[in-house]
């Protein structure tokens with residue numbers, strides 16, 4: 555693994571105690587200290603690879619908890635929380651990003667002895683025109699010792715967008731997140747109980763202009779939210795308590811770049827052994843907290859395709875390796891692009907992608923999304939709520955929303971207003 559931020563690569567950085575980890579700053583990941591939610595796909599994947607995930611998170615003050623957000627509240631109206639058979643409740647790791655990132659690094663580096671870090675910046679790729687017609691032979695690296703070196707590679711995986719090669723805090727829950735009704739407001743609120751005694755308060759939204767600099771600003775923000783059902787009183791009381799006891803508070807501000815989707819799967823001339831995952835393929839509005847799960851989906855797709863590769867005498871990947879990856883990866887992460895745009899286009903302040911007309915944009919999806927939301931907010935549709943929440947959490951494919959069962963329930967509801 556080539557990593558341009560040198561301190562990240564030293565065992566010291568991922569084996570030190572929590573308090574010291576929290577002091578560190580990341581110059582290449584601007585959102586390092588921003589509030590992050592980990593969707594359950596991440597915990598499910600990591601638990602499979604690292605059964606000691608729970609114990610290791612506790613060492614850093616975090617814990618594995620049932621995941622009930624971020625869909626519990628829409629403009630103050632609670633969603634029906636789907637019931638899951640016992641033992642199948644989706645879990646998440648409740649930790650702030652710096653600690654979660656360190657936890658993943660610690661798990662990998664302390665248990666996978668065949669993984670090594672090389673401090674340096676990837677500056678280019680090398681090709682040998684006499685070799686395979688369309689394969690990369692290696693990467694060029696500017697090392698932390700200011701040397702330019704080349705490393706040969708069987709497979710190159712890009713992972714950085716800077717290298718786009720082209721409800722109540724339930725006793726066992728950890729978050730309370732409100733998404734706005736776009737007709738009323740453009741702002742969100744998230745309260746997330748994190749490692750040990752930390753509360754992340756997430757405020758922001760689409761084209762938000764308010765500056766929050768202290769607890770009074772935060773209280774004014776909470777009081778001014780326009781919701782169908784007002785915020786529960788305990789939220790205001792909690793803020794009053796923080797103010798009264800002068801609880802230590804740190805403010806992190808993030809301005810977001812534009813969203814982008816590099817559709818590698820549409821290029822015919824991609825090298826057969828180059829792939830990319832995470833933000834190097836697609837950056838999304840982080841409001842739905844999909845970013846790290848999207849990177850995890852990339853890793854899962856890669857793992858599945860590698861598993862199917864037959865070992866061969868030349869140690870080379872099959873000529874259609876990246877084609878297979880791009881095709882499956884696009885099918886898994888592509889729908890996020892459309893669904894995020896559908897959300898963003900509900901706000902007139904969104905600058906449309908070239909060729910999109912926000913008013914016309916995917917009319918069916920908008921209507922279908924609206925009907926689905928009505929059902930998810932209604933008693934008697936627990937299974938539809940469970941399907942919607944599994945899809946949103948990356949635990950089920952988007953096609954589940956179009957299953958005959960869900961479609962039939964929507965039709966019955968729209969025609970007769972009765973649960974099917």
Ligand SMILES: Cc1cc2nc3c(=O)[nH]c(=O)nc-3n(C[C@H](O)[C@H](O)[C@H](O)COP(=O)(O)OP(=O)(O)OC[C@H]3O[C@@H](n4cnc5c(N)ncnc54)[C@H](O)[C@@H]3O)c2cc1C
Pocket residue numbers: 556557558559582583585588589590591592593674675676677713714715716717808810831832833834840842843844845846847849
């Ligand atoms: C404000 C904000 C809030 C967010 N909230 C959430 C959230 O709640 N939940 C969620 O899931 N996601 C959230 N995201 C998105 C999430 O942070 C990203 O999707 C995720 O970090 C992407 O992971 P990645 O591994 O693809 O890239 P990164 O995390 O950016 O990691 C890239 C790595 O590559 C290294 N690097 C960069 N250039 C080079 C180079 N040339 N050579 C070698 N190494 C290099 C960097 O140092 C870094 O270690 C948020 C994003 C923002 C901006």
